[in-house]
Amino acid sequence: MSWVSPSTQLLLIGAGELGTALLPHLSSLPNIHICLGVRQIAKHTQLASLNVSLTAIDLDAPSPQLSSTFAKYDVVVSCTGFVQSAGAMSKLANEVLEAGRLRRDEGKERLWFFPWQWGVDYDVTGDGDGVMPLFGEQRDVRELLRKEAAQAGVKWTIVSTGIFMSFLFEQFWGVVERKGEGEQQEITVRALGGWDHGVVVTDVSDIGRVLARIVAGDVDAEDKVLYVAGDSVKYSQLADIVERVAGKEVQREAWTEEHLRAELAKTPEDPIKKYRVVFARNGVFWEKERTVNYQLKIPTLDVETYAKEILSKD
Numbered sequence: 001m002s003w004v005s006p007s008t009q010l011l012l013i014g015a016g017e018l019g020t021a022l023l024p025h026l027s028s029l030p031n032i033h034i035c036l037g038v039r040q041i042a043k044h045t046q047l048a049s050l051n052v053s054l055t056a057i058d059l060d061a062p063s064p065q066l067s068s069t070f071a072k073y074d075v076v077v078s079c080t081g082f083v084q085s086a087g088a089m090s091k092l093a094n095e096v097l098e099a100g101r102l103r104r105d106e107g108k109e110r111l112w113f114f115p116w117q118w119g120v121d122y123d124v125t126g127d128g129d130g131v132m133p134l135f136g137e138q139r140d141v142r143e144l145l146r147k148e149a150a151q152a153g154v155k156w157t158i159v160s161t162g163i164f165m166s167f168l169f170e171q172f173w174g175v176v177e178r179k180g181e182g183e184q185q186e187i188t189v190r191a192l193g194g195w196d197h198g199v200v201v202t203d204v205s206d207i208g209r210v211l212a213r214i215v216a217g218d219v220d221a222e223d224k225v226l227y228v229a230g231d232s233v234k235y236s237q238l239a240d241i242v243e244r245v246a247g248k249e250v251q252r253e254a255w256t257e258e259h260l261r262a263e264l265a266k267t268p269e270d271p272i273k274k275y276r277v278v279f280a281r282n283g284v285f286w287e288k289e290r291t292v293n294y295q296l297k298i299p300t301l302d303v304e305t306y307a308k309e310i311l312s313k314d
Contacts, residue, residue, distance in 0.1 A: 010215070011070065013037040013057055014079035015044050017164065018118060018204050022079060025208035027051045029216055035073070059088070063095050070099035070111070075215065077114040082134060089116065089134075093141045097152040104153030113149070115141055117158040118207060120200075123225070124283030131264070131277050142225070149223065157214060157221040159292075161207050161228045162200025162284065165301060168238075169310050172272060175235075176242060178311075188251040189242050191235030193280030195254060198237075200285055202230035203301040210293050219292055229288045230300040238303065245307045257281060 008031060012019055015038050027034045027049065037057030038044050048054050057069070059080065070076055076096055093115060100111045117138060127136025145156045169176050177188045191197060210228050214221050233241070235254075243250045257280040264273040278284070288294050 008032045008075065009035065009073045010075040010077065011035050011037055011055075011057075011073040012077045012079060013059075014081065015047060016079065016081050017166075018081070018207065019079035020047065021204035022077070022208040022211055023047060023052065025205075025212040026077075026215065029212055032215070059092060063091065063098070066092075066095045067098035067102060070096055071102040071106075071108075073111070074109060075112045075114070077211075078116040079118075080116050082116070086133065086137070089137050089141050090144065092116075093144055097144075097148055097154055100149070100152040100154035110153050110155045113145070113154050113156045114211070115145070115156065115158060117142070117225075118161045120162065120278075121160050121225075121227075121283040121286070125278055125281060128274075128278040128281060131261075131274050135278060146223075155222045157223075158225045159207070159211065159214070159228055160200075160225060160286075161202040162230075162232075163202075163279075165201045165203040165230055165303070165306050168199070168201050168303070169307070174272075174276070175238075185246075186251065187242060187246055187248070188253055189235070189239040191239075191252070191254045192260070192276055193235075193255070193257055195236040195239075195252075196234055197280065198232060198234040198285035199279065200229045200232050201303060202228055203306070206230045206293065206298070206300040209298055209300075210296070213296055213298065214292065218296060227286050227291045228293055229286065229291045230293075231302040232285060232288045233303050234285075241304045241307055242311070245304065245311050255280065 010026060010032055012022060012034055015036060034052045035055050036047055036052055037055050039058055041054045041056055044054060078092060096113045103111055122135055122138040123142060125135050126139050127133050149156050167173060171177060175190050179186045207228060213219060239250055239252050257277060260277045260280050264277055293300050
């Protein structure tokens with residue numbers, strides 16, 4: 001039975017890469033209206049449609065103002081991206097909890113909250129032994145929801161998706177590095193943590209497909225951490241895939257956690273080097289068989305298919 005009703009109002013906060021990818025899947029659900037919360041409405045008017053409206057949301061606004069706004073909605077989905085300022089994720093979670101209390105006092109149904117946790121398993125990564133305070137805050141948000149959400153009139157669902165598929169092949173990430181073009185192109189595949197270490201990647205559109213099924217009530221999702229994986233690959237498999245798609249031998253280089261920490265020590269404020277250290281540790285890989293998309297038999301984009309598209313453009 002579907003959770004949504006004819007009066008269900010869903011607030012989607014953020015219109016970046018993920019928010020815009022989720023929008024068509026959520027707006028296709030019956031008996032639901034999507035309100036897209038953005039800082040500047042004028043920049044996003046093309047996203048408005050019969051089933052999508054726009055509202056101005058400034059996450060830097062005072063908490064009472066935001067809580068009152070959030071309380072108007074039955075479902076709040078955060079696609080803000082990583083807000084780098086310390087405490088921003090916790091602020092938003094606390095505002096949603098207060099919105100739940102406001103709804104409870106008005107005799108309304110529990111607010112359903114999807115926080116920005118579209119990434120790795122922060123229960124496992126923590127802050128990476130001090131390397132990534134932002135990841136530590138994500139873990140703290142989970143603990144806050146587990147402790148206070150039920151009494152605040154909020155139910156929550158965290159959807160762990162790994163990294164976005166596109167990120168895996170970004171040059172700045174350094175895992176699949178391409179130099180030159182055509183026949184002369186040289187490709188290096190690097191393993192963060194070693195060749196037996198792995199990573200979960202998911203295309204943003206596939207996240208939208210899975211989320212729509214969750215919101216529709218096809219999954220037991222209340223107060224749970226759910227897992228999604230477009231693909232789960234070990235770095236040895238990734239190198240084989242790239243080599244097969246490119247039709248040439250690739251250079252292989254393993255970056256151990258010790259090496260990555262030594263590199264970070266040279267420029268300790270480099271955010272990409274911080275990410276690499278954490279991704280060489282546990283909490284970034286899970287088997288596809290334990291995922292929601294596997295359970296629901298939702299087809300997803302795999303690494304090899306994506307690699308064919310990316311490498312064909314070089």
